Amino acid sequence: MWKVVRQIAKTGICTEAAPDIGAIDAAQVARIQQELLDILGQALTIREVDAGSCNGCELEINALGNPYYNLQGLGIKFVASPRHAxxxxxxxxxxxxxxxxxxxxxxxxxxxxLVVAVGDCACDGGIFGESYATCGRVANVIPVDEVIPGCPPAPLEILRGILKAVRRRVVSQRSVGK
Structure with missing residues (x-):
């Protein structure tokens, strides 16, 4: 037992430091919320679909809901039904x-x-590609508006990709004149 205690004292704390996403102040949060309301007229609702992943991307998506990233504080929430998404x-x-x-x-x-493909597997098939068991990337099955590469991508990159897809939709709607 003393050997373990000495090892703990010698090694110290071995956790990673929190990622530096910069100082997000109340003005930035309010701007993002207002932008979402201007674009959608409501909060952004997301339906997450696991089409056959290893769950690495799901872990990073779940991290968006913790107090550090505070996804719901930005007016973005997950829903159970695609009819509400x-x-x-x-x-x-x-x-x-x-x-x-x-x-x-x-x-x-x-x-x-909007459809956002998250992770290398969803973007290009990853290490699985197309085979007897998989159709490959998401774009082979349904139209994709935005891809977020990474294995798995960081929560901040996922959030950036979601906001980029929403902004792109607004720009395309304005150019068409809808």
Whole structure:
């Protein structure tokens, strides 16, 4: 037992430092909230779909809900039904068994819908590619508006990708004149 205590005292604390995302003040949060309201007229609602991933990306997506990133404080929330969603967040290479379910989820999402592919597997098939078991990337099954590469991408990159997809949709709607 003393050997373990000495090892603990010698090694010290071995945790990582919190990531530096810069100082986010109340003005920035209010600006993001107002931008989302201007774009959507409501809070952004997301339906997350695991199309066959290893759950690495899901862990990073779940981290967005902790107090450090405070996703709900920005007016963004996850919903259980695609019928209530504005955006689909898809992870993993699309397995053959999830192909129909992903298409049905996409069809059930009301217009205007956004699709964001999260992680290398969703963006380009990752190490799995296309095979007898997978359809490969998400874009092979449904249209994708934004891709967020990484294995897995950091929570901050996921948040940036979501906001980029929403902004891109607004710019395209303004250029069309809708």
């Amino acid at each position: 504005d955006l689909l967040l898809v992870t993993g290479p699309v397995s053959r068994n999830m192909e129909t379910a992903l298409k049905r989820t996409y069809d059930a999402t009301p217009e205007p819908k």
